[in-house]
Amino acid sequence: MPSISKPIVPTLDLPRNAIGLTVRDYEGSMSTLCAGCGHDSITAAIVHALWELAVQPHMVAKLSGIGCSSKTTAYFAGSAHGFNSVHGRMPAIATGAAAANRDLLFIGISGDGDSLSIGLGHLCHAMRRNVRMLYIIENNGVYGLTKGQFSASADIGSKLKRGQPNRMAPIDPIMVGLSTGATFLARGFSGDKDQLVPILEAAAMHRGFALVDVISPCVTFNDHEGSTKSYRYTREHEVRATESDFIPPRSEIVASLPANGATRVAMHDGNVLTFRSVPDGYDPSDRTSVSHYLEQRHDAGEIATGILYVDESAPDMHELSNSVSEALVHVPFDRLCPGADALTALQDSFA
Amino acid sequence: MTGVAAAPGVRVNDFALKLANVNGTGSASANSLLMEAIFRMGVPVSGKNLFPSNIQGLPTWYEIRVNHTGYVARTQEYDLMVAMNAQTYDRDIEEVRSGGYVLYDSTWPLDSGLERDDVTFLGVPLAKLCNEHFSSARERILMKNIVYAGSIVALLGIDTALIDRLLDEKFAGKEKLRNSNHLALRLGREYAAEHFDCPLSIRLAPIDAGNDRILIDGNTAAALGCLYAGATVAAWYPITPSTSLMDAFTSFCERYRRDPESGANNYVIVQAEDELAAIGIVVGAAWAGARAFTSTSGPGISLMNEILGLAYYAEIPAVVIDVQRTGPSTGMPTRTQQSDILECAYASHGDTKHILLFPANPHECFELAVRAFDLAEQFQTPVIMLSDLDIGMNDWVVPRLTWSDSYRPDRGRVLDAAALERLTAFRRYSGFDANFVPARTLPGVSPLGAYFARGSGHTESGVYTEIPDEYQKVLDRLANKHAATANHVPEPVIERRAAAHIAVVTVGGCDLAVREALEELHERGIDADYMRIRGFPFGTTVESFLDEHDTVFVVEQNRDGQLRSLLSLETHVNKDKLRSVLFYGGFPLSAATVVDGVARQLRR
Numbered sequence: 001m002p003s004i005s006k007p008i009v010p011t012l013d014l015p016r017n018a019i020g021l022t023v024r025d026y027e028g029s030m031s032t033l034c035a036g037c038g039h040d041s042i043t044a045a046i047v048h049a050l051w052e053l054a055v056q057p058h059m060v061a062k063l064s065g066i067g068c069s070s071k072t073t074a075y076f077a078g079s080a081h082g083f084n085s086v087h088g089r090m091p092a093i094a095t096g097a098a099a100a101n102r103d104l105l106f107i108g109i110s111g112d113g114d115s116l117s118i119g120l121g122h123l124c125h126a127m128r129r130n131v132r133m134l135y136i137i138e139n140n141g142v143y144g145l146t147k148g149q150f151s152a153s154a155d156i157g158s159k160l161k162r163g164q165p166n167r168m169a170p171i172d173p174i175m176v177g178l179s180t181g182a183t184f185l186a187r188g189f190s191g192d193k194d195q196l197v198p199i200l201e202a203a204a205m206h207r208g209f210a211l212v213d214v215i216s217p218c219v220t221f222n223d224h225e226g227s228t229k230s231y232r233y234t235r236e237h238e239v240r241a242t243e244s245d246f247i248p249p250r251s252e253i254v255a256s257l258p259a260n261g262a263t264r265v266a267m268h269d270g271n272v273l274t275f276r277s278v279p280d281g282y283d284p285s286d287r288t289s290v291s292h293y294l295e296q297r298h299d300a301g302e303i304a305t306g307i308l309y310v311d312e313s314a315p316d317m318h319e320l321s322n323s324v325s326e327a328l329v330h331v332p333f334d335r336l337c338p339g340a341d342a343l344t345a346l347q348d349s350f351a
Numbered sequence: 352m353t354g355v356a357a358a359p360g361v362r363v364n365d366f367a368l369k370l371a372n373v374n375g376t377g378s379a380s381a382n383s384l385l386m387e388a389i390f391r392m393g394v395p396v397s398g399k400n401l402f403p404s405n406i407q408g409l410p411t412w413y414e415i416r417v418n419h420t421g422y423v424a425r426t427q428e429y430d431l432m433v434a435m436n437a438q439t440y441d442r443d444i445e446e447v448r449s450g451g452y453v454l455y456d457s458t459w460p461l462d463s464g465l466e467r468d469d470v471t472f473l474g475v476p477l478a479k480l481c482n483e484h485f486s487s488a489r490e491r492i493l494m495k496n497i498v499y500a501g502s503i504v505a506l507l508g509i510d511t512a513l514i515d516r517l518l519d520e521k522f523a524g525k526e527k528l529r530n531s532n533h534l535a536l537r538l539g540r541e542y543a544a545e546h547f548d549c550p551l552s553i554r555l556a557p558i559d560a561g562n563d564r565i566l567i568d569g570n571t572a573a574a575l576g577c578l579y580a581g582a583t584v585a586a587w588y589p590i591t592p593s594t595s596l597m598d599a600f601t602s603f604c605e606r607y608r609r610d611p612e613s614g615a616n617n618y619v620i621v622q623a624e625d626e627l628a629a630i631g632i633v634v635g636a637a638w639a640g641a642r643a644f645t646s647t648s649g650p651g652i653s654l655m656n657e658i659l660g661l662a663y664y665a666e667i668p669a670v671v672i673d674v675q676r677t678g679p680s681t682g683m684p685t686r687t688q689q690s691d692i693l694e695c696a697y698a699s700h701g702d703t704k705h706i707l708l709f710p711a712n713p714h715e716c717f718e719l720a721v722r723a724f725d726l727a728e729q730f731q732t733p734v735i736m737l738s739d740l741d742i743g744m745n746d747w748v749v750p751r752l753t754w755s756d757s758y759r760p761d762r763g764r765v766l767d768a769a770a771l772e773r774l775t776a777f778r779r780y781s782g783f784d785a786n787f788v789p790a791r792t793l794p795g796v797s798p799l800g801a802y803f804a805r806g807s808g809h810t811e812s813g814v815y816t817e818i819p820d821e822y823q824k825v826l827d828r829l830a831n832k833h834a835a836t837a838n839h840v841p842e843p844v845i846e847r848r849a850a851a852h853i854a855v856v857t858v859g860g861c862d863l864a865v866r867e868a869l870e871e872l873h874e875r876g877i878d879a880d881y882m883r884i885r886g887f888p889f890g891t892t893v894e895s896f897l898d899e900h901d902t903v904f905v906v907e908q909n910r911d912g913q914l915r916s917l918l919s920l921e922t923h924v925n926k927d928k929l930r931s932v933l934f935y936g937g938f939p940l941s942a943a944t945v946v947d948g949v950a951r952q953l954r955r
Contacts, residue, residue, distance in 0.1 A: 057798060058794075063635075079801045081803075082802070084807065085634075085658075085661060086658060089628070089658060092628035093632070093638070094635060096639070098635075100637075121625065122628055129621070324613065324616065325615065328583040336617055340754040342607065347752060350566055351564070
């Protein structure tokens, strides 16, 4: 993961967020991905979302596995700790870090190889545990760094650059999430920043594991005719299943809510997630209806995007563990060690 | 059917018994009751559970050895066999030493083919007594064990008041069970007293041993060490024989780590999806600043290799407790071995070396577990403590564990916000100290401390690199850092004898058997010095001990002489003078194996 520092370019007065920071304060080093890579657009959306959320950059912890996608952690929030771990294991490492310090905003960046092949088990179990984190899959259907093999998210019939079609069923992380207890599931498209930014904001504020699957075309190995993860194919087949706004508690809610199935979800910390439109009969808090709708869209050859499923009521890992509200790393040693007298008393029962 | 046995002399507090049972029939509680009673009489004792990887129906044995001088390693000289398993009658009866005793259920006659003239058969109608006094089918099976325990109480002269008290403690609040157990115990005791000449020639006599010893297994002690060291995050995947370690840690946490005001937990324990995740969780938690650990066994270590390499290279503390069992592969999951030494020393691909700690008994499991956390944080690297099934799952009599309230965790070099302010720039892997340890920072503390932890090639600033010099600089310092830990791992235990030219070197749970063997060799006119290694990398004490001796026997429980290999690789010793004495069948080591192994090679 080579890294190039960004040149400091004097800029005109950039707008400042609630804590006085500009977008530049949320950037990282220069991307070394291919020009036009969808992942860089996702980075831009993350930077924008973090700026809008006005989080302290050093309170972010960025984790990734291995692959093109996993390089992304270097390209935003340069003053946050990062951990570029090993292939597929990032959900486990993030689970441990989240257990240790619940005060941080955890952002995991992964790819379809990292999350849907080598690390699929870890992803499922992080969802089951409802580890509080924003987990982004930069999904391009292909292995980039090893030069263009199919990944587990490649659709049946999708073709490699040299023409071979994929004949095995794809693993859809949203459907996996629905069946393994995920509490926030969304899909975006790297070419649609307007939709992606509020999705990322809501996901970052979700109390639990928030999976955002972002279709992110690989311009080098999977953007050709016959690919179902190309810019063109995604643009032609994307349907915005839901339209939603993320409203932080300090903003006045002024948006008028249309009548067609609009739903408001009160989030943890007072945020509100508002669905401006959802399809008829679609309830983003109802696993069955979401599942049914997604199956239909899939059968119609469409890519449904938007915030697809939200459950704000499920306990996260810390609630499931009944752990203290403060970060474990801040609990002083005196409260952790029972001391000499307790050891003596305990051993009386062994003597 | 009482065989005519040669009358042996009376032996007080020096004998061994073996109880042959069918697993899943409730014998474990009767056997440990006997062991505990002997312990409470102040007599040095060990109890070794030789059990199958199975829940019900297979042979299982429990061995109790009593030895007034404290040599309670496993012995294969059985004075009394409690033969409760028809499947293994023939072998069990054959194993009793000449002049010994066999206690069996005489409800049914014993096959005449099993008779031996040189042992005394003690028939107790266990099933008959139980059928007469208990009504439920389950009780009739379970109580047979307590009946034989009662007979043994009379046969060996176990203090009856003491064992009654033990039963009262065990079944406090469970009136019905308590009464049944008392009844069964009395039935066995009275039958033996009426029918046999009690006590036998092997018998117990109480010793005033004071109150400074406890009965504890290594997994419980190690869990206590983790508790006292301040571990807040634990992750694991169930695996024999380490499961009871995390079970113990969990129950200690429930007892000692609940916030008195909120009732919330000052810990998180994650039962992971596999060992890959377990070590990942540990490394993630330690990266974030918590003391974290996992416990596992050989197959788990195999899976953890990749992330152990990451932690080594990215310099993140991690504590792993490996309760070894037999390998390779699944091996024999309920049998002991010391066969993960090399695996752990060099776990993971690439140039990696780890700190290893080798406890010999539960007392050291406690102490070295605490030490493991300090070393891991001081050196920002994984530390693997290698226990084994025998230490971990069997009850041992050890000196009381002690704790100093002045203990403070050694968190190593961690920069806080103020320290970062004073620096011109923070570079994660530069500015190292005399031990080649650089300072680290924790997430969420200061924007000035941000860096990228990575398993890919990196510079002293932690930035990705593919430039040979930059990469090698970090890798070379890691080698120096590992070498520097040699002065910080626990020193070996050395016992010298006047004029000894040969030495025996061993590790971990071989301790008692080897020391007993050295005593026996001494009686045969062979004097050998003793060194038990407690840490890796090896320091100068290990080096000079090896230098001082012409011949060094390395006693260990694996096929390939892994400790011998490690000594050959990691010290300057001439490997020709290292000779292996090996035992790796899965049962704990006995002194006889060591004596034979050494004596045989000396005769050559």
